[in-house]
Amino acid sequence: PYTVPLLERHGVRLDSVRRTASRDGRALDLSPKEFSVLQILLEADGAPVSAEELLERAWDAHADPFTGAVRVCLSKLRAKLGEPPLIRTVQGVGYAL
Numbered sequence: 789p790y791t792v793p794l795l796e797r798h799g800v801r802l803d804s805v806r807r808t809a810s811r812d813g814r815a816l817d818l819s820p821k822e823f824s825v826l827q828i829l830l831e832a833d834g835a836p837v838s839a840e841e842l843l844e845r846a847w848d849a850h851a852d853p854f855t856g857a858v859r860v861c862l863s864k865l866r867a868k869l870g871e872p873p874l875i876r877t878v879q880g881v882g883y884a885l
Contacts, residue, residue, distance in 0.1 A: 795830040797885060798874055802830055811869055821846055822865045825858075829875065829885040838882035 795802040799812040807823060809816040818826065824846035828837055839858040843851050851857060862883060866875050878884050 795827065797830055797833070800826070800830065800869070800874065800885075802827055811874075814870075816868050818865070818868060819861075821861050822868065825861055825865060829883060832884070834884060836878040836881040836884040841882070 793804045795804070800809065801811075802809045802823075804827060807820075809818055809823060809826060825842055828842060828845055840853065842858050843853055846861075847857065862875060866873060869875070874885055876884055
């Protein structure tokens, strides 16, 4: 039987086919970018992902790496995920879930 690719960690469920995400059963209203970033972090399974890699994978090729787009997106994503915080900044490396 066909199974829907679900990622689940720390109470966050992400359905990459339906493009829905929830935390502890509460639906998250994510923008397409926030969804992509969350998916990349979940797939990394706790390993840190650099801002460059997030930019490369979640934005198009013309994104300016110095705009702070990743930081802004992550702060919005953190706010939507709520408490306790799930995404941590790994100094000099990137971000991890």
